[in-house]
Amino acid sequence: MKLTSVELRRVAMPLVAPFRTSFGTQTVRELLLVRVTTPDSEGWSECATLVDPRYSAEYVDGAADVMRRFFVPALAAVPDLDAHAVGRVLSPFKGHWMAKAALETAVLDAELRAAGQSFGRFLGAARDRVPCGVSVGIMDSIPQLLDTVGGYLDAGYVRIKLKIEPGWDVEPVRAVRERFGDEIALQVDANTAYAVSDARHLARLDPFDLLLIEQPLDEDDVLGHAELARLVRTPICLDESITSARTAAAAIRLGACAVVNVKPARVGGYLEARRIHDVCVAHGVPVWCGGMLESGIGRAANVALAALPGFTLPGDTSASDRYYATDLTAPFVLDDGHLPVPTGPGLGVEPVPELLDAMTTARESLPL
Ligand SMILES: CSCC[C@@H](NC(=O)CCC(=O)O)C(=O)O
Numbered sequence: 001m002k003l004t005s006v007e008l009r010r011v012a013m014p015l016v017a018p019f020r021t022s023f024g025t026q027t028v029r030e031l032l033l034v035r036v037t038t039p040d041s042e043g044w045s046e047c048a049t050l051v052d053p054r055y056s057a058e059y060v061d062g063a064a065d066v067m068r069r070f071f072v073p074a075l076a077a078v079p080d081l082d083a084h085a086v087g088r089v090l091s092p093f094k095g096h097w098m099a100k101a102a103l104e105t106a107v108l109d110a111e112l113r114a115a116g117q118s119f120g121r122f123l124g125a126a127r128d129r130v131p132c133g134v135s136v137g138i139m140d141s142i143p144q145l146l147d148t149v150g151g152y153l154d155a156g157y158v159r160i161k162l163k164i165e166p167g168w169d170v171e172p173v174r175a176v177r178e179r180f181g182d183e184i185a186l187q188v189d190a191n192t193a194y195a196v197s198d199a200r201h202l203a204r205l206d207p208f209d210l211l212l213i214e215q216p217l218d219e220d221d222v223l224g225h226a227e228l229a230r231l232v233r234t235p236i237c238l239d240e241s242i243t244s245a246r247t248a249a250a251a252i253r254l255g256a257c258a259v260v261n262v263k264p265a266r267v268g269g270y271l272e273a274r275r276i277h278d279v280c281v282a283h284g285v286p287v288w289c290g291g292m293l294e295s296g297i298g299r300a301a302n303v304a305l306a307a308l309p310g311f312t313l314p315g316d317t318s319a320s321d322r323y324y325a326t327d328l329t330a331p332f333v334l335d336d337g338h339l340p341v342p343t344g345p346g347l348g349v350e351p352v353p354e355l356l357d358a359m360t361t362a363r364e365s366l367p368l
């Protein structure tokens, strides 16, 4: 396929409630959407960068800039482009995994829409619906946390993930266990907020039978995670540290993680995400699908990925209304704790034009 146009759209989606993590609080999700056209198709994707480089080194303006100046000119020069070629064409450029993921996904969407094949079928989905977990932010009080968790359990979510940081960790976990019992699937995510010297403190989470502790240490502290894994009983899961199938294999071999959060945006796209899935399955390491507060565009692709056989733990694939009163696409609605895997060609969803226009704050057609 030859790219005939590439459009970037900045979209502002207000969150239904502030979402606080160890690195900050979000009240609006500023998204960067990518729309590509080819002679016989169009493709959509969502760049998962945050507005500032706090989750990772990437941020929205930087992703738009690197696409505009380097990535799109390189891809536009390829006469017969396909999704498998995108990573190769962009490989001379270092990093910028979320920007690369957005372009690869838009090209893949165009390719699959033209072929009449769904993301799920292309990726190798083994299920037609996926069990859904939910990520719960740091709250102002324990009562507020318990009300929020109770609401999500009533909604049917099958797994609760609590954001933690020093000063908000053991007590919230204890309170959730005391209120909702030992049966609920419960895990925590620190977003790199701790150090190996906190091992004794983190071991205080062991009695609560958590599924995992996600990314307790700095993203580059793989050996620190391996040391921590020897000091705490709760399984360590990595998120920010896993940027490729190669780093996933190395982390597993070094004993740095027993579970992996597969986040396609963090690793350059769904093709590498599937490679990470395959590496983890080969090592007997369970994976689950992470999230970046995606709109229905990114959510559709994540739900398709979460249907692969190695995704044996519920992911952060929540319903649209977990974050947004109005989604850009038809809303993803939780049904008995599950979301259906889209079956239409490509992503199987597309933005509702009037909703997209209402939330668009800027749009830009890139010269090819
Ligand atoms: C703004 S926090 C985004 C990264 C975070 N994502 C979540 O907690 C899940 C977000 C979601 O439900 O999409 C993570 O570190 O796993």
Ligand SMILES: [Mg+2]
Pocket (backbone or CB within 6 Å): 189, 191, 214, 215, 239, 240, 261, 290
């Ligand atoms: Mg995480």
